[in-house]
Amino acid sequence: MSGGDEPPAAGPYRPSAVGELVLDRKSGAVVRYMGEWCGLMWVRPVGGGTEVPVHRDGLAPVPDACDGTG
Numbered sequence: 001m002s003g004g005d006e007p008p009a010a011g012p013y014r015p016s017a018v019g020e021l022v023l024d025r026k027s028g029a030v031v032r033y034m035g036e037w038c039g040l041m042w043v044r045p046v047g048g049g050t051e052v053p054v055h056r057d058g059l060a061p062v063p064d065a066c067d068g069t070g
Contacts, residue, residue, distance in 0.1 A: 025059065032044050032046055
């Protein structure tokens, strides 16, 4: 028995706020989170454009090297 040493399984990434930069796991693009509607997450290209739906498990946090702050 492991004694409960394993961390709990992580669920889908949940952006903390509208406008947060996130990684679209399917395309590999950094996009802006616009909200959730009808069970889908909606994102938009960083430079602007049409919002597109992404499944709940399709987003990830932006890796530090891509966050544009350095």
